[in-house]
Amino acid sequence: MRILVIGAGIVGAALADRLARPADGGRAAGAGDAVTVVEELRPGAGTSGTSYAWLNANDPADPAYHRFRTAALRAWRDLAAGFGGPSWYRPAGNTAWAASEDAGARLAARVGDLIRLGYAARLIGPDRLRELEPSVRVPSDALIAHYPDEGFVHGGPAARALAARAAESGARIVTGRRAVRLNADGGRVTGARLDDGRDLDADLTICAAGRHAPALLATAGIALPLVDPSEPGSAAPCLVATTTPVPGALNGLVHGPALSARPAEDGGLVLEADDIDAGIDDAVPAERIEAAGAELLVRARALIPGLGADVAGVRRCVRPLPVDGYPLVGPQLPGLYTVVTHSGITLAPHLAELVAQEVHGRPAEALEPYRPGSRG
Ligand SMILES: Cc1cc2nc3c(=O)[nH]c(=O)nc-3n(C[C@H](O)[C@H](O)[C@H](O)COP(=O)(O)OP(=O)(O)OC[C@H]3O[C@@H](n4cnc5c(N)ncnc54)[C@H](O)[C@@H]3O)c2cc1C
DSSP, X not given: OEEEEEOOSHHXXXXXXXXXXOOOTTTOOOTTOEEEEEESSOTTOSHHHHOOOEEOOOOOSSHHHHHHHHHHHHHHHHHHHHTTSOTTEEOOOEEEEEOSHHHHHHHHHHHHHHHHTTOOOEEEOHHHHHHHOTTOOOOTTOEEEEETTOEEEOHHHHHHHHHHHHHHTTOEEEESOOEEEEEEETTEEXXXXXXXXXXXXXXXXXXXXXXXXXXXHHTTTOOOOBOOTTSTTOSSEEEEEEESOOTTSOSSEEEXXXXXXXXXXXXXXXXXXXXXXXXXXXXXXXXXXXXXXXHHHHHHHHHSTTOOOOEEEEEEEEOOOBTTSSOEEEEEETTEEEEEOTTHXXXXXXHHHHXXXXXXXXXXXXXXXXXXXXXX
């Protein structure tokens, strides 16, 4: 089968890698497929490269989706083992704390619910926090939780490694070319036209274009229910800052009321905050982006006393955010399949496994709740 994957973020790259590799123990059915990936920029240069990229199943509210995400954490462990423990996969644990009584009650309830679901979650004291994250200072009356099985990924390097392994397995990776439209014949999608006028023909075209998926799918008359980043107050735009290198400042992820932080790939930190994200939209001027980066650094210095870092970069980015928050995965027209999701860093290897199964004729029950057809 000729398979065309559009987009080489973490989702498209993981899928291309999965589809291109030969069958292993009868589980995969990729042998014999001709896989082509088309990527407008380069692998991992889209949202995946700027993502905060926390690997987690930390929300117990929907137990079925929680289970889906814990399966995804296992899929990451397997995938990383296949790469021999790569530096871009960091299962370094996550520490979170709450400073007010209300927030503490919510955190304790979350930990209790997660434990009941069988998830590795526990409340810890300040001594344990000092062992885990010696540089971090939290209020003396804070309630602290630790999630040892969580971690993070460096999204850019991970997507590049997956795309490179797909290429080694025979996939053709076309970079620097945009698919400007889906081609169709008699209601069947037959591939895509590139911005240089070439047509890439395929028996199955898979849209893994992330936040740009709605524009591409619209060329085949399909509306994908993603949050519109241009709407005032949209939850899709957000902001991430990175700092100059501060080796050893953090071991894993830390989540406090005012800041989320984790180590970056070059030894700096990645910083994000929900309240700052809430003020970001398409129209935010450059000065406010810069000011937001400076504010994140102030918060990081409060969290890590003596932090000798500066802001290295601030990037406004856009989440591919389905309106109901759940993945959008499945066939949409004959010859066309879509895989677009928030939490794509967490979910990519698990989705790759399930989608590869479906592409080869074995429906994946685990994907049933996430079909794009009836939602929006
Ligand atoms: C600030 C931030 C924090 C986040 N935090 C987390 C988190 O903690 N945990 C988590 O799991 N997820 C998180 N996410 C979400 C996660 O990063 C995304 O769900 C994931 O990166 C999406 O991957 P993707 O491959 O679908 O998209 P992308 O990485 O955007 O890849 C899509 C690719 O398609 C290419 N493309 C698009 N259109 C075309 C076209 N027409 N032709 C050719 N190529 C095309 C693009 O160039 C791009 O490289 C976060 C996102 C952001 C922005």
